[in-house]
Amino acid sequence: MTITHTVENQPPPLADVNLYAIDKPLAEGLAREGGAWGKADVAALGVRVGSAAYQETIRKANATLPVLRTHDRYGNRIDEVEFADAWHELMTVAKGAGLHSLPWSDPKPGAHVVRAALHYVFGQGEQGPSCPIAMTFAAVPALRQQKEIADEWVPRLLDTHYDRRFIPAHKKSSALMGMAMTEKQGGSDVRANTTKAAPLGKGGPGGEYELTGHKWFCSAPMCDAFLTLAHTEKGLSCFIVPRFLPDGTQNRFLIQRLKDKLGNKTNASSEIEYDRTWARMVGPEGRGVATILEMVQHTRLECVIGSTAFMRAAFVQALHHVQHRRAFQRRLIDQPLMRSVVADLAVECEAAVALMLRVARAFDEAQAGKNAAFARLATPVAKYWICRRVSQTVLEALECFGGNGYVEDGPMARLYRDAPLNGIWEGSGNVICLDVLRALEREPESRAAFLAELDAAKGADPRFDALVSALAADLGKRDGTGEMGARHLVERMALALQASLLLRHTPHEVADLFIASRLAHAGGLAMGALPAGARIDPVIERAAFDLEAVRTRGKGEEIRVLPIDSGAQARVRI
Numbered sequence: 001m002t003i004t005h006t007v008e009n010q011p012p013p014l015a016d017v018n019l020y021a022i023d024k025p026l027a028e029g030l031a032r033e034g035g036a037w038g039k040a041d042v043a044a045l046g047v048r049v050g051s052a053a054y055q056e057t058i059r060k061a062n063a064t065l066p067v068l069r070t071h072d073r074y075g076n077r078i079d080e081v082e083f084a085d086a087w088h089e090l091m092t093v094a095k096g097a098g099l100h101s102l103p104w105s106d107p108k109p110g111a112h113v114v115r116a117a118l119h120y121v122f123g124q125g126e127q128g129p130s131c132p133i134a135m136t137f138a139a140v141p142a143l144r145q146q147k148e149i150a151d152e153w154v155p156r157l158l159d160t161h162y163d164r165r166f167i168p169a170h171k172k173s174s175a176l177m178g179m180a181m182t183e184k185q186g187g188s189d190v191r192a193n194t195t196k197a198a199p200l201g202k203g204g205p206g207g208e209y210e211l212t213g214h215k216w217f218c219s220a221p222m223c224d225a226f227l228t229l230a231h232t233e234k235g236l237s238c239f240i241v242p243r244f245l246p247d248g249t250q251n252r253f254l255i256q257r258l259k260d261k262l263g264n265k266t267n268a269s270s271e272i273e274y275d276r277t278w279a280r281m282v283g284p285e286g287r288g289v290a291t292i293l294e295m296v297q298h299t300r301l302e303c304v305i306g307s308t309a310f311m312r313a314a315f316v317q318a319l320h321h322v323q324h325r326r327a328f329q330r331r332l333i334d335q336p337l338m339r340s341v342v343a344d345l346a347v348e349c350e351a352a353v354a355l356m357l358r359v360a361r362a363f364d365e366a367q368a369g370k371n372a373a374f375a376r377l378a379t380p381v382a383k384y385w386i387c388r389r390v391s392q393t394v395l396e397a398l399e400c401f402g403g404n405g406y407v408e409d410g411p412m413a414r415l416y417r418d419a420p421l422n423g424i425w426e427g428s429g430n431v432i433c434l435d436v437l438r439a440l441e442r443e444p445e446s447r448a449a450f451l452a453e454l455d456a457a458k459g460a461d462p463r464f465d466a467l468v469s470a471l472a473a474d475l476g477k478r479d480g481t482g483e484m485g486a487r488h489l490v491e492r493m494a495l496a497l498q499a500s501l502l503l504r505h506t507p508h509e510v511a512d513l514f515i516a517s518r519l520a521h522a523g524g525l526a527m528g529a530l531p532a533g534a535r536i537d538p539v540i541e542r543a544a545f546d547l548e549a550v551r552t553r554g555k556g557e558e559i560r561v562l563p564i565d566s567g568a569q570a571r572v573r574i
């Protein structure tokens, strides 16, 4: 200890805070979009993910990263990835909260909205586990295209226990599912896949096959089974590849190595080889892309949720920091230019949350047989835009910390590294925009559904009305804007959808700031370059929170944080 080591002007730890209680856009959106019944579960998860103990679990999971063990000491292949205990604890929480299952196990109105809110709260902690959780969730509708396989696998996938054991799935009540599509020569263009499938017997839907080939990206390789694509004589088909054969021995699922990634470090992503690997066909032969697209549409929703969670996590950290850090005799939050940055971040996050929850409701509606056309178009539009905005948002939030934001002790550096990922997988930016063009061309009812949603806010603001009129004209053109104009078109669609939601559902100042800066371009290009004279005080007041008032510790709320007991039922309830 030296006399110079006096710690001053550093904020108190942002810990033991209920992440739900400090999030007005979430609370209002959850109620508005049909998820009011899930409030208690979302709040309980907010207490857990906001707790100091959970933050320590995240730290430990990042301190001990997954390791591949290809062989045992005798030279036998084992193809096993070892994870830190902390990883398994995070997985236990995710499965226990039903992030992977809710709309399938309890398919009532609002189930997708509640699940989105839960996953969004979970995602403000560590998102490595979100990868196997999202794939398990999304695999269900694809598997249901092959009844006998769904009957065998779906009950295990829906179980809310987490079973970390690497044993045959038929000996477990709970299982996880991954997806292996990308090959070296083509990820977006899966039709370039070279993996071959040879029938064992008569083949066809539900039939047994042997696969030979490779997959260049296969995340969460310790999942119990994977949906994958391979060519038969009739074309690219979808298969389920379990890690173990029906006789209990290991399937030939050869993990070559783990990727050394920019971020998403706690999650393992691997390269695998299929060498006469046992598989069963899911869905019609030669229709593999259509079968697996069921899964992809749902994982795109996951990307929207994950990126919104990154934005919110970064913003809350920044808001907390500037509320406590002082420079030039004033708190940072009282410096006019910092207020501009904070207000801009607040508006960006609120627009993202509103869009995320509306798209989640579109999944509820589609599941109930209503307005699936809106979900078809709104999902890629939201995926593209939220995943574009997340890195910029996290960057600005990080810079609010000054040097501390660049250091690994806090969460900002990790958030910054993780932020680009959702933009890449499940359709990179350009591919998503081309998908929007495809939907507009082939499914014209999706255009009408999208415009109807925008029209709900018609007349509320002339700048918004002008954008909607221009968009309606562009979307109606026979040859559209062409591929080159697709990014601009999708960006405008996303902004219009966000503006429509904010105009209808948020205080006037939030919607006005969004429209002035994003639609009317009254400010500059960087975040915080807001138009002079913009009314930002109410926006900041809406976002700000008093740390002492929202602390959970010592107020009885910590009892909601049930102990993490690996393998035990961990569903959190108040």
Ligand SMILES: Cc1cc2nc3c(=O)[nH]c(=O)nc-3n(C[C@H](O)[C@H](O)[C@H](O)COP(=O)(O)OP(=O)(O)OC[C@H]3O[C@@H](n4cnc5c(N)ncnc54)[C@H](O)[C@@H]3O)c2cc1C
Pocket: 178, 179, 180, 181, 182, 185, 186, 187, 188, 189, 217, 218, 219, 220, 261, 264, 269, 421, 424, 425, 426, 427, 428, 429, 430, 431, 434
């Ligand atoms: C951490 C991580 C984990 C992953 N996990 C999995 C996994 O578990 N399973 C799995 O199957 N895959 C996984 N992926 C792979 C991911 O889905 C692919 O990387 C992604 O689909 C892009 O494919 P690609 O890498 O082959 O890029 P490419 O297809 O070569 O695309 C490169 C770029 O070109 C653009 N592009 C492509 N086509 C066009 C076009 N027609 N016009 C204009 N631009 C175009 C794309 O938008 C992209 O920006 C993972 C990736 C990462 C980074």
